[in-house]
Amino acid sequence: MAESSFTPHSFLIKLSPDLLTQYAKKQNIPFETKIEEAGEELMEEFLKTLEKEPEEKQDMFWLDSIDIDEIGTGNGCDYLLSRILEHGYDFDKKAYQELKNAKERALYLYLNFGELFTEICDEYGIENMQGWRGEKTVSKPYEDIVVNIFDLEQGLKTIFKKEFKGNNLKVKHIRKKERVIFIGFVEDSLTNDTAFKKGTLKNRMPRKPVFHVYYIYNTEQGILDVKAKGGKRKIKQLKEAFIECLLKEEANVIDDVRYNFETIKDIEDLKFPVERTDLIQSVTLKGLRLIHNSTKTRVAIDVGNTSATGTEAMIESLKRMEIDLMDYRVTQFKLEIIFDNLGKGRTPKVSVTLSYPNICNLKDREIDIEVRRLLKKWNLDLF
Incomplete structure (x- = not known):
């Protein structure tokens, strides 16, 4: 990889x-x-x-x-x-x-x-990849979707053939409990490289490289995450192909707001409740990105290294800067979650940044999946 x-x-x-x-x-x-x-x-x-x-x-x-x-x-x-x-x-x-x-x-x-x-x-x-783009879809069992992989391959070919790509295309999948990973191997358009061939330098070596399209689908929650090269339009097309070809549902991709930025504005009442079984040492609101409702002024606040937890340090920073969050739109917030290491090695820590409307820097490790569970518990992940 x-x-x-x-x-x-x-x-x-x-x-x-x-x-x-x-x-x-x-x-x-x-x-x-x-x-x-x-x-x-x-x-x-x-x-x-x-x-x-x-x-x-x-x-x-x-x-x-x-x-x-x-x-x-x-x-x-x-x-x-x-x-x-x-x-x-x-x-x-x-x-x-x-x-x-x-x-x-x-x-x-x-x-x-x-x-x-x-x-x-x-x-x-x-x-260990970051930059996944999420979409709330329908929940369907593993057995009902894997039989449609050929249809997904054809759907992806339709997208990429307009760019003279995807003449050869294959999708493989990996099942991990309730999550299924789909990897599309897409043949790129023809390019040429400079390379050595049996010791001789060749300036024009024709090559069709292969690039990847990644999907992670949660069969229980119906949440689809996508990662691929390209902007919003390409990601939208890839989501639609998955929904129509694999899930056999009508695609209505609208770039939903996934994270609860309004809850963050009620900072005085914002809590991050945990149970003993969550094995959490602390949760801290570390950063905010804001846009003023009237002037459109952008403000970035980072509390840096602090012994304070929860929202304490951020509330102090807002008071010092004389900022009332009700006058602003929250476009990004950053949390630091420190787990109990149970006496084994380094203390596990995850810094998660959530940006409007549905961008998140979490990976897909077990610890990141646990953070997603906590975000749902705190009503910060709306999916």
Whole structure:
């Protein structure tokens, strides 16, 4: 899922000779070593061997190492393990615990779980995306919608063919409890690249890259979230395609207001009630963006680092600036939610920014889903 520039050196330098040899064997790379520990010497020896291999094998190493490196963090490996266990697989716990770092653990799981590892990497990348645009639709069971995937593919082709895109298009899906992730793989229009081909520089290499359209649909709540390149018009078209082709309902996408900006204006009475079972340490209103009703003056207020919780610091800032929220329209608010870490590692914290009418920076991790539940509980998420 990674799209930024990547260098394998910082990844390879952390891998043991045994794991690197296992990877080479899996990819039919003739690599053996007498070096007994990870480090620069082992890395350089492996790269020299790799340089002698065909381009196809070198490219496969790059693709593999990008995925393994990206998910090779503490949280990433925990996510991998939980999903592998959910699929009913087991692993050698003793061997896993003896590995020295997260990169080794991620490579170990790649070597042992192959295709499932790749699928989970895709899920992990999606869970960490931001910029989803929501729409309240109807609730339909999983079984009733997955049979319509071909129709969704045709609907997306209709949208993109006007831009000479989508000649080849495929939609795959991943089921996660009540949420279903749909990923559209869309062939882009023809472009040309400058690239090396068997050591020779080629200035015009024709290529049709593939870009993605992402949907997350909650079968119980009927909430649809969309992420794709393009402005409001394109997002609207993609929502309509999903509703008409997959849900088989009439699309009436009106860019509804999802978040309760009016409630924020009653700041003196604004509360964030939690139960002990919510495992919340504190909730703080950290920021506001306002537009004056008459003058259209824009105001931004951020309380910064403060020991105050709830709305206390924001109320003090408003009084100091002599601002009456009833004279303004709230266009954005920011909350900081600190969870109880239960004595385990770093304290989990989520900063959520909600912008008018339905833009939110939450991701799709379990902790973000919990924040969405709290927003509903506080009547801040109207969907």
